[in-house]
Amino acid sequence: MRRTRFVQFAALAMVSTMSTAALADGQVNVYTYRQPELIKPVLDAFTAKTGIATEVLFLDKGLEERVASEGENSPADVIMTVDISRLTAAKEKGITQPLVDETVNANISPEYRDPDGDWFGLTKRARVIYASKDRVSQTEITYAELADPKWKGKICMRSGQHDYNLALFSAAIEHWGVEKTEEWMKGLKANLARKPNGGDRPQAGAIAAGECDIALGNTYYVGLMRNNEKDPKEKEWGNAINVLFPTFTETGGSHVNISGVALAKYAPNKDNAVKLIEFLSGHEAQQIYAEKNYEYPVEPGLEPSPTVKAFGELKADTLSLADIAKNRKAASEMVDRVGLDDGPNS
Amino acid sequence: MVRPLPFGTIGATEGRASRERMATSDLIDRRAPARHGTYPWLTGFVLTMAAIVLLPVLSLGLVALSGSSDIWPHLIENVLPRAALTTLALLVMVALGAAIIGVVTAWLVVVFDFPMRKTLSWALVLPLAVPPYLAAYGFAEFFHYSGPVQSLIRSAFGFQTIHDYWFPDIRSTGGAALVLTAVLYPYVYLTTRVIFLMQGRNIGDVARTLGARPGKVFLRVLLPVTRPAIIAGVALVLMETVNDIGASEYLGVRTLTFSVYSTWLNRGSLEGGAQVALIILALVIVLLFLEQQSRKRQRFHNNRGTQLHAHNPRIRLVGWRRWAAMAITTSPIMLGFGIPVFVFAQYASRRLDQFVTPELGKAFLTSLSTATATSLITVAIALVLINAVRMTRSSSMAMLVRIASLGYALPGGILGLGLFIALTRFDNTLDRFLRAEFDISTGLLVSGSAAAVVLGCTIRFLALAEGAVRSGMEKLPPHLEEAARNLGRTPVQSAFSIVLPLLHPAILTAMVLVFVDTVKELSATILLRPFGFNTLATFVYEQASRSAPQDGAAAALVIIATAMVPVIILSNALARDREASL
Secondary structure, rough: OOHHHHHHHHHHHHHHHHOOOOOOHHHHHHHHOOOOHHHHHHHOOOOOHHEEEEEEEEEEOHHHHHHHHHHOOOOOOOEEEEEEHHHHHHHOOOOEEOOOOOHHHOOOOOOOOOOOOOOEEEEEEEEEEEEEOOOOOOOEOOOHHHHHHOOOOEOOOEOOOOHHHHHHHHHHHHHHHHHHHHHHHHHHHHHHHOOOOOOOHHHEEEHHOOOOOEEEEEHHHHHHHHOOOOOOOHHHHHOEEEEEEOOOOOEEOOOOOEEEEEOOOOOOHHHHHHHHHHHOOHHHHHHHHHHHHEEOOOOOOOOOOHHHHHOOOOOOOOOOHHHHOOOHHHHHHHHHHHHHHHHOOO | OOOOOOOOOOOOHHHHHHHHHHHHHHHHHHHHHOOOOOOHHHHHHHHHHHHHHHHHHHHHHHHHHOOOOOHHHHHHHHHHHHHHHHHHHHHHHHHHHHHHHHHHHHHHHHHHHHOOOHHHHOOHHHHHHOHHHHHHHHHHOOOOOOOOHHHHHHHHOOOOOOHHHHOOOOHHHHHHHHHHHHHHHHHHHHHHHHHHHHHHHHHHHHHHHOOOHHHHHHHHHHHHHHHEEEEHHHHHHHHHHHHHHHHHHHOOOOHHHHHHHHHHHHOOOOOHHHHHHHHHHHHHHHHHHHHHHHOOOOOOOOOOOHHOOOOOOOOOOOOOHHHHHHHHHHHHHHHHHHHHHHHHHHHHHHHHHHHHHHHHHHHHHHHHHHHHHHHHHHHHHHHHHHHHHHHHHOOHHHHHHHHHHHHHHOOOHHHHHHHHHHHHHHHHHHHHHHHHHHOOOOOOOOOOOHHHHHHHHHHHHHHHHHHHHHHHOOOOHHHHHHHHHHOOOOOHHHHHHHHHHHHHHHHHHHHHHHHHHHHHHHHHHHHOOOOOOOOHHHHHHHOOOOOHHHHHHHHHHHHHHHHHHHHHHHHHHHHHHHHHOO
């Protein structure tokens, strides 16, 4: 009895471990750091329009290394990711190829794509301040002000080693230089209400609970929280805060990061991959991104969703994304040196 | 009949085992000189296995050597001292917590009788079904300001805001230790309970007839007897703690493993990350070695006479003691199983539609088949390796086998990447060769298929199977096999006809542990899988988009349920075996 069951299991195991390599015609293979949930609506729309099927492989780390070690045999056609430094890293590792495509270049303005065409921004997100509706009355704020002792014990944030914070610190280094940024980070650390932890949403939760008054967070989380029909708690969190757009006084703009796409170097379905990138930069996909994910579309002139629009006007910092990406290592080391993640009391 | 430990001893000594065996089988050995010659095919197989299992470590070694050492000044100055302290604190707390909970609960359910004892004795294993990263999320929600505990405190005492009272922060080293202890203590519970069942009541009875009270019996007699089993369980707990990234990262605890990832991902140095990971691995090896040395002179006698004893009645607890015993054994289950299930059930109840999606069904089947394949292969390899050591009685072979199970101490993500790099190198070389010679393209033969996932999990969890099988083997009386050999059986024949059947409980233990850990495995699986391949764990992760694990609640519950079934079967089987023979 036991033995026959083992045999059945083994047979089942063999069948389901067969490779499902996806190289057939009429499809495109996507390697992504973005969760399938987020890109599914757009990819479904692409398939509906073109008849080209999409295969998605989601990874949480090591995507660049995986594609690089697969080499010429890599099934990856398109690489999708958030954070500018991931896009530039893909280019540096030599796993992308340049794409010069009129449609794409017309859809995306030059500051949000690589000059060589090795990567393209698809959506924008601003790193903003979540401020308690009850306890914070000011409507304007600067990044520099986060180090002001008036916020002592009042700031919450996620780990300083997270992509989103590292990109913000990289931008600060570009504006202020290493020394001044480090002083600022020490001030920020002294103002923390608690050890950095959790994602961006729980920071809003901490404000709702009264643990802190302001927090660093990305814009789209606020849209997701305020429109969360499944968890009343998150809706409460989203409604307990206002979004303030902090600025670098040097340029008067807020720090903006992108999610983006790149054409894989050995893309086996290159034609379809190009069609997908064209589609992603196009109006239909941009609208889905804006409405379902509460991100800012890169398409010039396209409005964000009403929820996001209600935050106020976003004025993006004019720093080049590539300049931000190159400071990442310095920013990461600075976070360790300052001990930002150790919290205020260390 | 003879029953082995449920599992064992990452740190137990081959040397000790074989000396013991030599000692007990001296007589037989002299009459019939042992025919343990050399087995070239067996040695070849073991070498091949060891090479495959060491692939990730070797490939990471190459990566580590290819990089410069320029990350070290920064790491030494700003990262490692604190990370090492944090890791040490975490390890000490989890080891103590798991040992105390595991031993005390095992002692209570074996030696005493109190209400619900039978149910509690298998339910105590349930937390093993909960992956640490899910437990961390469950705990964070449960003890959060807006969670049930603090809400209750506020309404009970009339507090208005968070500043009116103090509440410990679960997002801390202590909090992470609590979470990991709550889901990992069953390793200690399982190992020690079997020893208590084997020896506890008999030895305990002797001490009691001499006038010792139960508490004194526990401290002076039972604890020393179970020490090897406790250490074996704690060793597993510690390895899982060292390689954990999900729970500690979520709770904001920066361990050494965290610095592996931050070096790799945030400072763009995979080489540096590999260097740190290998140094952690070296530290683990040193610890295991020291632990092994410290026990060298210890003899652990397995009192086989106990099998002939009549069933000794449990001590019936009366009055407040029975309720105390019940409370003590119930609380770890509530912590490690109750809280995570409560939190996810609440979220899942608002997402009932998720239970009926075809993707969830498919992920369930994939998990089932992957875990089944992995546990069959892993246990088969472990059996061959252990038998090879037994047959050749070679200490270098024993060393090789121990080295082969190192994967367990590496963080899953970095192990997965090391393996993937090695596999693609193999695949691409083969592909180039076949293309050049025969014009056939095999593409990414292994690394592009689910075989990579099974291989990754096999390598990761070989230590579990190897430990379980080995401790089972150590408990086998050598004279049985000697008798078979004297009656003309070859070593291979006696391995199949005598040793394997007797090892049945150890094999079951090994299979269940590997199965359960494969179902829970996330970080290696997610990196090694091919297109369209989702296990329950990767499915939860995919659904829990943008740091909202509640969106994966349904699948999270299915993981727990899937891992729960074999865990209960195991717990019952081990207890039944003992009860029947006592």
